[in-house]
Amino acid sequence: MVLTSAEIAQKEIVGNSVANGQRATTYDATVGCIIKDGCEISGNSHTLAPRGIVWVVSAETFKLPADVTGLATLRTTWTHDGILALNVGIVDPGWDGPLAAALVNFSNTNFVIKKGDNFLRLLFHGHDQCYPKIIKKTPDDYKKDIINKSRMFSDSFLSMDRLVSEVTEKVFSVPKFVIYLTLTGLALAAASIFAPMAYSVWSDNRNIAADLRSRVESVEKEIDDLRAQSSAAARLRNSEAHLSGSDRMGAPIQPSQPASPQQIRPVK
Template identity: 35%
Template sequence: MSIISGTALDPVLYFKAGTLPVAQGSSFDLSVGHIYDSAGKEINGPFVLKPGAMVQVASAEVFNLPQDVTGHVTYKTGLTREGIWALTVGIVDPGWDGPIATTLLNFSRVDHMIHTGMPFLRVTLFQHGAVLTPRRAPPLDQYLREVQGLAAAHFPSTFLDSENIASKAADTVMEKMRNVGLAWFGATAILFAAIQVMAPPLSRAFDGLFPPASVTEMTAKLAALQARIDGLEAATASTRAAAAPAAQTAVVPEDSEVPASSAAPATGQ
């Protein structure tokens, strides 16, 4: 397999008359020929592609590939730099004799003008051994109707249809919250009913375990015990008070001096 380039890249050999693209050294630029909005309506004039929006387009060029040539379709890098991305690109099979279509997505933050004649894809051709069963395109009108029908039936106006997804997610969350709330409400009602039914028997059972006479007896014993503790604390306090004065009695030291008036009188000579 070899790439077709240079003087061999003659559009007359690979495209139908009246739709011939301009060669770019080793590839052809493909231009917008038909525009279909999300309602499937064909747009005859320029189409404003809003940020996040999508639109279906078909090429103005109609292929007429021989059985020994395959096309490889890629993005236009200039459009990609401006925020316009072609979602479906790939292979054009040998024998294909129709246009190609794709979805353009504006992933930039500004509006972008889409119009007929605007280059949007590029195709590189490769020559190889002839295939036994070439792939033919449906008639041009039928192919364009199919593209139009896909635009109306399968593609949202915005990428991933974020508004619809958010709405469905909110509905799902609310439905789950309602289901959980109903479940908790039911469980609470059952628990409340069980308490109402079981409260009287449980009350009677506890009354049997702790009869009033037993409770009164236990209360009296606790009061007597508290009185004994109070008496012991009072006796202890009295003993400590009586012992305190004895500890404070004075003692005269053995080496204290005797006053001069008490001394024996002197003996005369």
């Protein structure tokens, strides 16, 4: 069962509550202090650069009884602006102290965090009585814990400049002969891969060229045979024409025979 604002107040869950944090069924925790690189920001605001990380501690304290569990999420308005909270979630029964979140700016523009801004929205669920472990943190002790935690974090999330610098330093600190051996190994590996492929392509092209050359020679031979046959046929036709003309010119002329007396009839 979700507790209403009146039930939250009745159970005295929120200490140091402010009016602008109270909602119908939730409470918005406000920024109490801002911590970066193990130090508390002294001013009233902090500009969070792109990929920057800061810790924000609530101005309120939260005391959850044995029959209430809390759920903390970052304000939707901040998430729409590109801010992500790394460690929000369940607030267990028995917790008594402030709440904090590590915030990362995933946008491409600066984001200003001011003390007193609403940053966490808490929803409280009522349930049957349980027997939780009581954890009590004073605001000062809790702040010291967050300061120590912040020292373990980088000042920026996925800092590309630092990453490139570290990689470059490690690469160029390697002895030159190791780099040469590595490059030689890569070259030999590439040769072992591409040399067989190149030989196969060259061999295939050579076989194709040889086959084409053989076919061209065969076609040329057939053309020569056809030309020879055509020339022989022409010579044969010329010889036959010459012999036919000679026969007509040398044939003897047969004399005409005189008519026989029987063939001569008198004229009546």
